[in-house]
Amino acid sequence: MKASNFADQSDITVSDPRELKRTVAGTAIGNFTEWYDFGTYSYVVTIISTVFFPTSSLADIASFAALAVSFVARPIGGIFWGMLGDRIGRKGVLAITVLMMAAGTAGLGLLPGYAAIGIAAPILLFVARAVQGFSTGGEYVGAMIFLSEHAPDRQRGHVCSFLPVGTLAGYITGALFVILLQATLTHEQMVSWGWRIPFLVAAPLGFVGMYLRQKLDETPAYENQDDSERMNKRSPVEQGKETIARQWRPMLIAAGLVLSFNVTNYMLTGYLPTYLTEKLDVASNPALIIIVIVMVIIGLIVTFLGNLSDRIGRKPIMWAGSIMLAVLSLPTFLLILKGGYLSIFLGTLPMGLMLVCFMSTEPSTLPALFPTSTRYGATAISYNLSVSAFGGTTPLIAAALVDFTGDLLVPAYILIIAGVVGIVSIWFMAEPAGKPLEGASPTVASEEEAEEMRAELQPAMA
Secondary structure: OOHHHHHOOOOOEEOOHHHHHHHHHHHHHHHHHHHHHHHHHHHOHHHHHHHHOOOOOOHHHHHHHHHHHHHHHHHHHHHHHHHHHHHHOHHHHHHHHHHHHHHHHHHHHHOOOHHHHOOHHHHHHHHHHHHHHHHHHHHHHHHHHHHHHHOOHHHHHHHHOOHHHHHHHHHHHHHHHHHHHHHHOOHHHHHHHHOHHHHHOHHHHHHHHHHHHHOOOOOHHHHOOOHHHHOOOOOHHHHHHHHHHHHHHHHHHHHHHHHHHHHHHHHHHHHHHHHHHHHOOOOHHHHHHHHHHHHHHHHHHHHHHHHHHHHHOHHHHHHHHHHHHHHHHHHHHHHHHOOOHHHHHHHHHHHHHHHHHHHOOHHHHOHHHOOHHHHHHHHHHHHHHHHHHHHOOHHHHHHHHHHHHOOOOHHHHHHHHHHHHHHHHHHOOOOOOOOOOOOOOOEEOOHHHHHHHHHHHHHHHO
């Protein structure tokens, strides 16, 4: 927001620290549920191939295609939930999406396999993934916006960086659950029923998430809008057309940033487990443990980088991630291809460090690109279209290209492209750190800070 707009704000929102902590917990549980599902699916994809595609010579690719279906459904969900969130509020939408998302995950665990119902089994698998994807289309974006609109302007990077903590915790929990099951059950037991257990656990997570979110307050930025700003009298189609027409430039920037983030994310978490086991003959559990260790390291530094972004800006950290993608992706995969657990770990760790540069900054950056009245819809459309077209399909595309070309460095080439796109997107982005969200009054952490700001604004308002 321009400096002149600060003077027009007679109201300053003071954030309640206790409410902010509840907001962080309530939003993070949705990300936990989403990535618990994704981590579990990625780690049992070879078993899912056996259960649902036993007669296919391309079973792993078919299983990744089922995963990709959820990303095809995400833009539809993003448009639906995004427009709804701008019309009726953020809180109600988030309460629904977390429950629906958990239902889609748990439903997968109840599906009969190909041996029981034939071709209907993979069809139902695709349906379950579509339900999960539709709900997820409004989940992560809604959580980013909900937390951004509650956070103090000068602490937004730090506060929003707790969102990926939920993401990482969900992924790590799902991975550790699968590792435990594989260590205690035979392969036959895992194929027969063991793989279902992690998915079924998602059901109570959904109810817990809905309960926590219903206890939260709606965001000040949304509540303080005029009725005309909310566009409540407009149809979703009209609202969507205006959103795209007015916000196309920041939507392109957002889509580019999301591409870099999610291609890296899904390459590391979605494809690498299968890449290591299928292409490099690494045993399943050691491969999973290496990636989990990297994710734990990311979890330990993500909030530090979020806090740092409040001090030095979001762009320098994003620059670092994009440049590393463009320069270091090829060396990291060459190191992975040397084989041996140490080389694989040392090759995987830089990929995690590239990822955390985006993971720590994008939750506070993307919502700042758009005004309050269209923030949910514009962010959801750009985010989910980019994730669906590029991020979520990364495991499928990487697996197919590696199989087709026989070149084990294909994943590195994909990451290099993602880094270049990130560099271009950041170049055109304005620095959002420390500024109020567009269309919202300044938000501060204390009454003392509010008084200081009023004193600074008084001459301009006089």
